[in-house]
Amino acid sequence: MKLSESLKSNRDFQNVYKNGKSFANKYLVMYVLKNEKNTLRLGISVSKKVGNSVVRHRVTRLIRESFRLNDYKFNSGLDIVVIARAGAKGRDYQEISSAVNHLSKLHKIVKEMNES
Structure with missing residues (x-):
């Protein structure tokens, strides 16, 4: 599966909210909603509480990269919105990726490895 679509419109975000x-951990909050499409759509929200523009963009890139590298694990047909908390500031890729994987398991949106 290719992670090609992203949530862009405010209406899409509000629908998922x-x-x-939702489930949350120390660094992230994740909302998940089934959609009628056969694709995984990802939306990322990082507020000014997290930091300045450079910090917010870095957190966004880390979240997007953790989804990109693990896209084969996720079920399709989902809209996912990930919200970064202030604790995500200054974290490295391993910590953000671990937080994404933790929330994915809580939501049960990860494929079983013997399914693939």
């Missing part, structure tokens, strides 16, 4: 299910 309103109707989706």
Whole structure:
């Protein structure tokens, strides 16, 4: 599966917030909602509370990269919104990737490895 689509419109984000299910950990909050498409759509939100523009973009890139490198593990047909918390500031790739994997397992959106 290729992670090609992203959530862009405010309406899409609001729909996931309103109707989706959320779990959180120290660094991230993840909302998940099933969609009618056969693709995984990812939206990332990093507020000014996390830091300045450079810091926010770095956190966004780390989250996107952790999804890109693990896209084969995720079920398709989902809208996912990831919100970075202030604790994500200054974290390295391993910590952010671990947080993403933790939330994915809580949501049960990870494929079983013997399924593949």
